[in-house]
Amino acid sequence: MSLEIYLDLFSQPCRSVYIFAKKNDIQFDYKKISLFEGYQYSEEYGKINLLRKAPAIKDGDFYLAESVTSCSVAIMLYLTEKFHTPDHWYPADLQKRARVNEYLSWQHSTIRPHGSKMMWFKLLIPKAFGTEIPKEKMDNAVEDLNSSLNLFEEKFLQDRPFIVGDQISLADLVAIVEIMQPVGAGMDVFENRPKLKAWKDRVRAEIGAELFDEAHQAIFYAQEAVKTMDPEKIEHFKPKILRYFLS
Numbered sequence: 001m002s003l004e005i006y007l008d009l010f011s012q013p014c015r016s017v018y019i020f021a022k023k024n025d026i027q028f029d030y031k032k033i034s035l036f037e038g039y040q041y042s043e044e045y046g047k048i049n050l051l052r053k054a055p056a057i058k059d060g061d062f063y064l065a066e067s068v069t070s071c072s073v074a075i076m077l078y079l080t081e082k083f084h085t086p087d088h089w090y091p092a093d094l095q096k097r098a099r100v101n102e103y104l105s106w107q108h109s110t111i112r113p114h115g116s117k118m119m120w121f122k123l124l125i126p127k128a129f130g131t132e133i134p135k136e137k138m139d140n141a142v143e144d145l146n147s148s149l150n151l152f153e154e155k156f157l158q159d160r161p162f163i164v165g166d167q168i169s170l171a172d173l174v175a176i177v178e179i180m181q182p183v184g185a186g187m188d189v190f191e192n193r194p195k196l197k198a199w200k201d202r203v204r205a206e207i208g209a210e211l212f213d214e215a216h217q218a219i220f221y222a223q224e225a226v227k228t229m230d231p232e233k234i235e236h237f238k239p240k241i242l243r244y245f246l247s
Contacts, residue, residue: 005028005029119184
């Protein structure tokens with residue numbers, strides 16, 4: 001099998017690629033990696049992705065990598081073109097495609113960092129690194145996430161079943177994996193948001209409940225998994241993470 005995909009399903013972009021490939025019956029060699037154990041910094045992985053991010057793909061002698069902000073979009077667009085996936089994922093219609101692009105361009109500086117920060121602030125930093133988050137920083141982070149979710153509902157979802165209209169697209173897939181991230185930290189972002197919850201239920205149904213839940217196992221059990229993390233394997237991340245989030 002020539003197509004290899006390197007994934008850690010704790011990562012939101014990795015989940016979107018995994019779901020997309022599985023849903024579209026794309027045959028690939030699943031290379032399971034652990035970002036927390038630092039595999040991305042290995043010499044072997046450096047040959048796959050010099051950017052040291054996941055996901056990444058190797059298709060014969062062609063390599064395509066996740067960057068800091070692409071959120072796996074480049075990889076999914078490549079798979080869309082190569083495997084001629086159904087049009088609704090990335091519509092040929094000019095205006096529908098523009099709507100997908102509009103969301104993908106917006107989310108990487110809003111929903112993505114704000115949802116991810118909840119996982120770090122509420123679970124990983126206090127439980128794995130033993131460092132409490134100052135109340136002001138936590139309050140600001142929650143406010144940022146709620147503001148992004150409000151915009152998502154009011155601007156991008158509105159009263160439509162999905163972001164583009166009546167059918168699921170790459171925009172919905174990228175959105176759901178990011179919005180699910182805080183759930184792993186015990187934060188129910190769907191509580192008191194009936195529109196958001198109804199959308200999530202529709203996306204899960206379209207993806208298929210079994211595939212959706214399989215892809216999110218690492219999130220559903222994150223609070224248990226953090227208890228068994230090997231401190232020695234994650235210690236090298238601590239200074240960088242604390243400097244990034246708390247300095």
